[in-house]
Amino acid sequence: MTDVANASRRRRAAGRPEAGITVVELILALAMTAILAGAITYAFTAGIQMHRRHTQDLAKTDTTAHMEEELTRLFEGARLSTATAGTRAVASVNTTNGPTTYFTSETNGTSTDLGCDRVTFTTTGAGIPMSTFYSDDDYETQQTARGPIGGLAEVSLGTTAVGDSGDKTGLFERIQRPSDTDTTQGGKEFVLDPAIESMGFQFYDGTQWESAWDTTSGVARLPQAVQISYTIKDDPDQTTHVFVVTIPASDVNSLDPYSSTTTGS
Numbered sequence: 001m002t003d004v005a006n007a008s009r010r011r012r013a014a015g016r017p018e019a020g021i022t023v024v025e026l027i028l029a030l031a032m033t034a035i036l037a038g039a040i041t042y043a044f045t046a047g048i049q050m051h052r053r054h055t056q057d058l059a060k061t062d063t064t065a066h067m068e069e070e071l072t073r074l075f076e077g078a079r080l081s082t083a084t085a086g087t088r089a090v091a092s093v094n095t096t097n098g099p100t101t102y103f104t105s106e107t108n109g110t111s112t113d114l115g116c117d118r119v120t121f122t123t124t125g126a127g128i129p130m131s132t133f134y135s136d137d138d139y140e141t142q143q144t145a146r147g148p149i150g151g152l153a154e155v156s157l158g159t160t161a162v163g164d165s166g167d168k169t170g171l172f173e174r175i176q177r178p179s180d181t182d183t184t185q186g187g188k189e190f191v192l193d194p195a196i197e198s199m200g201f202q203f204y205d206g207t208q209w210e211s212a213w214d215t216t217s218g219v220a221r222l223p224q225a226v227q228i229s230y231t232i233k234d235d236p237d238q239t240t241h242v243f244v245v246t247i248p249a250s251d252v253n254s255l256d257p258y259s260s261t262t263t264g265s
Contacts, residue, residue: 064232067171067193068243071228074155075245077125078103080220100179101152103222104214105201108160114200114229114240115211118158120183126153126175154179154187159199163189170194171230183216199230206257221258222250 081101103121156162156174162184165172168191176187202209203223213223225246231238252258 064193064195064230064241067196068228070173070192071157072243072245074123074125074157075121075226075247077123078121078222078247079124079152079249080122080215080222100181101220102179102183102215104183104216105203105212107212108158114198115202115209115227117160117198117200118156119201119213119226120154120156122152122179123155124152126155126177151177152179153177154183156183157192157199157201159196161189165189165191168194170233171196171199195232197231197233197235199228202227202229204252206252206254219259221252222247223258224250224252 079101080103101122103119105116105119107116108118154174154176157171159169159171161168161172162174170191171193172189173192174187174189180186202211203213204210204225204227206224209227210223215221225244227242227244229240229242231240
């Protein structure tokens, strides 16, 4: 027994560690656990934020995709009537007050390199309101409430509201059926895309892009194409998005470009 006790004392004297966890080891373990937990929490939070931003970006993309489709449909349906079939008329169809079909642009004091900031034209692409399909009202009631259903319509597009917009901002679309001689008002206006910060229009005359077009005071010819440029709200990069819509009803091309003085057939 004495030999066993002596051996134990000799081992302790030689500095051999005994089994167990020291205070330093415990502190190190707790510190590592805290660091690991913090890293996991940061990664989880960052993942949630990234998912939220991705969802918001997708929502904006879906919205602007719908807007581009809508504008493409409207411009592709642009139409002018001529005073005499087979001739190139001046100022479209003339009534006692002015033309009832047109393609005009204007700038409301905010002209940029994007082009003019409003375009108003007559189109067959405005379509029939979906509310018409689901309404139980008879034709006469719908005609009174919404105006003529289908047919030629006057469409005006711009980021400045024509009527009272309240606190709404974005891209406004105004539709009036049928078109009349006043290109500045009428019909119903709504926000087509609230995500739009700015928008400009340019028009191809067969040889180059122009920042203005007006068939009410010149030859009644549609531009060959329209270039639409726009920016999106809260975009940190302020990217300018651009797309081009060709107008099928236009007779303008590189061999026969637009000229405000051309009156031949």
